[in-house]
Amino acid sequence: MGSLAAHRLRVQAMTQQKAGNPEPQVSSARDKVLERRRTILAAIRDAAIDEFASKGLIGASTQAIAQRAGLTKPQLHYYISSKEELYEDILVYILDEWRELFLTASTGDSPAEVIRAYVHKKLEYGRRNPKASRLFTTEIANGAPVLGRHWAPYQASTLEAVRLIQSWVDQGLVRPVDPLLFQMHIWAVTQHYADFEVQVRNMMHLGDGEEPDYERIEKEVASLFLRALGIE
Amino acid sequence: MGSLAAHRLRVQAMTQQKAGNPEPQVSSARDKVLERRRTILAAIRDAAIDEFASKGLIGASTQAIAQRAGLTKPQLHYYISSKEELYEDILVYILDEWRELFLTASTGDSPAEVIRAYVHKKLEYGRRNPKASRLFTTEIANGAPVLGRHWAPYQASTLEAVRLIQSWVDQGLVRPVDPLLFQMHIWAVTQHYADFEVQVRNMMHLGDGEEPDYERIEKEVASLFLRALGIE
DNA sequence: AATTAGTTTGACCGATTGATCAGATCGTTT
DNA sequence: AAACGATCTGATCAATCGGTCAAACTAATT
Secondary structure, three states: OOOOOOOOHHHHHHHOOOOOOOOHHHHHHHHHHHHHHHHHHHHHHHHHHHHHHHHHHHHOOHHHHHHHOOOOHHHHHHHOOOHHHHHHHHHHHHHHHHHHOOOOOOOOOOHHHHHHHHHHHHHHHHHHOHHHHHHHHHHHHOOOOOHHHOOHHHHHHHHHHHHHHHHHHHOOOOOOOOHHHHHHHHHHHHHHHHHOHHHHHHHOOOOOOOOOOHHHHHHHHHHHHHHHOOOO | OOOOOOOOHHHHHHHOOOOOOOOHHHHHHHHHHHHHHHHHHHHHHHHHHHHHHHHHHHHOOHHHHHHHOOOOHHHHHHHOOOHHHHHHHHHHHHHHHHHHOOOOOOOOOOHHHHHHHHHHHHHHHHHHOHHHHHHHHHHHHOOOOOHHHOOHHHHHHHHHHHHHHHHHHHHOOOOOOOHHHHHHHHHHHHHHHHHOHHHHHHHOOOOOOOOOOHHHHHHHHHHHHHHHOOOO
């Protein structure tokens, strides 16, 4: 359960401000140290996401993670407690980012607006964080052995979206669909563009420099689900 | 490029029938040996699919593969030439099975029939071969470093399906869609049910013994794409 | 100048990795 | 019975794995 930053007692202790020491000078020096540490931990996290995403939990080596982060192996182990815990921490970290990647609606938004916004948000995240996206896919495809203990928030957000879609159906705003499956389908299609970028590029016959036409993709994906709801 | 069966010259040599030796007796003895080998190779393949699917190329160990196949490690290495080649052979083997998993139509089939048949076929394969399905997903998600050299047939089948869908659009049988993206979307959704079974089960709140309602899933998935085409 | 907390280093641990080898073993064919 | 090709086995290889350790180092506090 340890956070990336504080896996050892002494490190944890240092994080707390000493009592009765309000001078800004002292705190400035401490802040310098803390920020340096934060920088290193961020580098470790980025390196680990890369490694884990392309090799998996078992295939990834701490050696390689250290190298990517510009550290030596013992140095890395000074900041983390174990490979498994680092992996779990990173999964939780990404999962936390994903809380906002669910169907949500402000009052007054039409179903079409909600779907379009969701598709846009999800595709954009995948385009900007392909590694994180693939790390998740690999974990889930392998049976979610680690993630399994952490997707309570995931379920909660899902349930909320289910209720939203069901309310559309009940009000007769859209054609009837299974809310849960419908949501999973959106997830599947948008996720596809992040996880299978190579396949997409290949099937589109794109060169190394070229980028997929994300505008057209977004339109087409949104259209798929809007038509299914009978609102396009 | 070695096949699973013949990575060594002597093994390869034995596969060929001796010239001028047509007796069924002799060939029966030889056949016995050959069939035994075939059995072992099949066991290796199944074991390797399991291992590679859940650990990835790097994470999988020949030790574990041997154990799953009921062999010792040196015994396994007698039949395969290297872990990498075994992995590649298996990818090609699965890819070959997938040739039939594309949109195809006999003359006279309506678009709705074709889509429904495709969704059915694809979902069923995923349900019956989840490991092979996930092995592929992991490989592609990791940038298809090995598969990259082998998906020419894949591309060909894709192109055929693109032409088929485009012809529907041109004839005014369906609402206009991007044929390539449309096909990828079907692929993405159906693949999802194989690769993310854990997630699906979790979101459906299924116990260990319960199975997802594949009939409803199939109906809902087909409906999604039929509505997008304006034919439901 | 001495002390201290935080960090880095190189050497090292037992375990496991993919793979090889010579020799033993097996069933068939001569 | 001898000879043969095919297969199996235990021992073993260098390389790498995740992780630890004491000692050296650095920078700030006293």
